[in-house]
Amino acid sequence: MSIAHRTVGTGPHTVFVLHGWFGSADGWGDFPAYLDGEAFTWVFTDNRGYGARRDEEGDFSLDEVADDILALADELGVDTFSIIGHSMGGAEVLRVLAKAPDRVTKLVGITPVGAQPTALDEAGADLFYGAPDDDGRRFGIVDFTTGNRLSPRFVQSVVDWSRAHSTVEGFRGAVQAWANADFLAEIEGNDTPMLVLPGEHDPALGEATVNQTWKPYFPNATIEVLPNAGHYPMFETPVWLATTIERFLRG
Secondary structure: OOOOOOEEOOOOOOEEEOOOOOOOOOOOOOOOHHHHOOOEEEEOOOOEEEHHHHOOOOOOOHHHHHHHHHHHHHHHHOOOEEEEEOOHHHHHHHHHHOOOOOOHHHHHHHEOOOOOOOOOOOOHHHHHHHHHHHHHHHHHHHHHHHHOOHHHHHHHHHHHHHHEOOEEEEHHHHHHHHHOHHHHHHHHHOOOOOOEEEEOOOOOOOOHHHHOOOOOOOEEEOOOOOOOOOOHHHHHHHHHHHHHHHHHOOO
């Protein structure tokens, strides 16, 4: 079975790009327009239950996502690659690293969760686990994670995208997977070069959080705060996001 994906560029350095909980392979705003397609081949992927793969069944686990990425790399004839994950994609790219450490050249986490369980109090659990069935909760999550500072129209557009580009089952399975990630012991100490990009205005997965969930465990992890961005820098500051990532990948 060929795994659906979207490719930008034809360069020699292949980079897999994994979407967040509310996203999809096509849900990156203007970010892809500013990427260098001569130096890199950017492979934007969909999880099962998302985007072009909405109708694909699965268990929606981190292992399933990682296995699909590695199968796609094999399908494309790519032995080694860099990998980017947004939000829940942070846990997913770390799961790829756990399964195939020799294949990952560099790794980028954009406002990412980590390889350990996400601490949610009772209200947080109600908000996140109730979001698959409730657009009001989805709106609240997007508004909060962008610092309650962006227009309601923008926030609603992210909610609407998630509703149109993922199934309820896929969305529910995804939150169970990333919120309960628990494999840090498998990868702690891995020396792969990593760039972790928290948003200045993200109160959930900002600088303080990634300094606890990423920095202590990976010796070559660099934290760089994205200015004027919350949890969705691909929409909020796409030029700066592309520039920052490419600087790291070229490094």
